[in-house]
Amino acid sequence: METDARPESEAQAVLGGGVRRFGGPVEVLELPGPRELRPDEVLIDVQACGVGNWDEFARTGGWDLGVRPPMALGVEAAGLVAAVGDRVTGIAAGDRVTVHSAPLREQGTWAGRHIAAAAQVAVLPTGVPVDAAAALPVPALTADQVIDGALQVRAGQTVLVHGAGGVTGGMLVQLAAHRGAKVIATAGADSAGRVSAIGADTVLDYHQRDWPEQVRALTGGGVDGAANAVRAGSAEAIRAVRDGGRLATITADLPDAERGIATQAVQVVPDGARLAGLVQLLAQGVLTxxxxxxxxxxxxxxxxxxxxxxxxxxxxxxxxxxxxHAASQR
Ligand SMILES: NC(=O)c1ccc[n+]([C@@H]2O[C@H](COP(=O)([O-])OP(=O)(O)OC[C@H]3O[C@@H](n4cnc5c(N)ncnc54)[C@H](OP(=O)(O)O)[C@@H]3O)[C@@H](O)[C@H]2O)c1
Known part of the structure; x- marks a missing residue:
């Protein structure tokens, strides 16, 4: 059954930022208004949506999001729930929410309205700014999958974050520190202070070619787990891992196995329940x-x-x- 709880304005066209063809320029597109919701879907009035370097893969067709141009890009958003499908529980019209959407149900998030799978949506705690809520989902879910999933970080372990100066890199530092790990990070000189402030115990400048050897010396043989957030950076990062340790990469550059080190490439997976836990950490100031x-x-x-x-x-x-609403702009 489909909901009949759609506001009248849904019939209107919606403006979105997207592409007419894979690889084409990003432009403002007039898109059809949202269709009727399926039972497991949520319609969001988008107030802010995240833009990440991963959206370039969607623009060029390198990340298959299940829809084809003309399409709005974007895989994360925050806003107000306008309507819910009739089997949705725990989310209601008027709730403030955030989402990482993939595959897309209809269009990307860079539009005034977005249809999301309810299972990928998280209700926001009071007081979380909408811009932060919009930018959190992909970096935080990725970091969560790396730190709690692939690396299985435990309190007292030593963790390397290679590429800690970036948005997702910084999230990896914060989550590893929150789990009680000692964090060694790589960053440029300009980012070192910021990376220390968010939880890194030691920051090494990646411009020094021997930084992996510096990590081995600091740790007496290497870190328990390494998270690589640098393109083609895993080959360097694995040199800093102890025998039998773990390495996870988020840049699809899985290195050859060596010294009994467990390696894993992580690709972000949408998960509303996990996202709800992460936005709680954002509200508490644990994640920024x-x-x-x-x-x-x-x-x-x-x-x-x-x-x-x-x-x-x-x-x-x-x-x-x-x-x-394109119609209201004419
Ligand atoms: N697999 C997934 O699901 C997933 C999810 C999210 C992101 N990613 C990918 O992960 C990568 C990092 O994401 P992000 O959000 O952190 O990117 P970002 O915000 O664009 O990170 C840029 C930062 O990377 C640092 N950097 C550049 N080259 C470096 C090097 N050789 N060694 C160490 N640090 C270096 C620089 O930091 P300094 O200022 O310190 O120089 C720069 O400020 C991107 O390629 C992104 O596409 C993948």
Missing amino acids: VTVAGSFSLERAAAALAQARHGAHGSATVLRPSGSQ
Whole structure:
């Protein structure tokens, strides 16, 4: 059965930031208004949506999100629930929520309205800023899968985060420290202070070619677990892991197995329940995400360019509200 709880405005076209073809430029598209909700879906009035370097893979077709252009891009958003399907429990119209959506049910999140699978949605605790809530899902879920999943980090262990100066890299540091690990991080000189402030015990400059050997010397043989967040960085990071330790990479560069080290490539998986736990940590101040600036939908291409080039560990968001209904703009 399908819900009949849709506001009238859904019939209106929606503006989205996206592409007409894979590899094409990011532009403002007029998209059909959201269809009727399926029983397990939530319709979100998007207030802010995250823009990450991973969106470039979606733009070029390298990340199959299950829909084809013309399409809005974007896989994370925060906003207000406008309507829910008739089998959705625990989420109601008017709730403030956040989501990492994949595969997409209809369109990406860079639009005024977004249909998400309810199982991928988390209700926000009071007081969490909408920009931070929009930028959290992919980095935090990825870090959670690495720290609690692939590396199985326990209190007292030593963990390396290679590439801690980035948004996801910083989330890896924060979560490892929160789990009670001693964190050794790599970052550039300009990022070292920031990476220390979010929980790294030691920060090594990755420009020094012997940094993996420095880690081995500091730890008496290598870290228990290493998280690689640098493109093609695993081959270096594994040198800093002790015999029989673990390495997880988020940049799809799994190194050859060596010295009994368990290796795993991690690809972020949407999970509303885990996301709910992570936004609680955000509300408590255990996790922080800094937002470099918010862009209007019309500047989505510039937002993606900023995210691709990195903004010193700060996240990028779009604010589509105010331009979501094409019909009302004419
Ligand atoms: N598998 C997944 O599901 C998944 C999820 C999220 C992200 N990712 C990928 O993970 C990577 C990192 O993501 P992110 O959000 O942290 O990216 P980001 O915010 O763009 O990170 C940029 C930072 O990386 C650091 N960096 C660059 N080259 C480095 C090197 N050779 N050694 C150490 N650090 C270096 C720089 O830090 P300094 O300022 O310290 O120089 C730079 O500020 C990206 O490739 C992203 O696509 C994958």
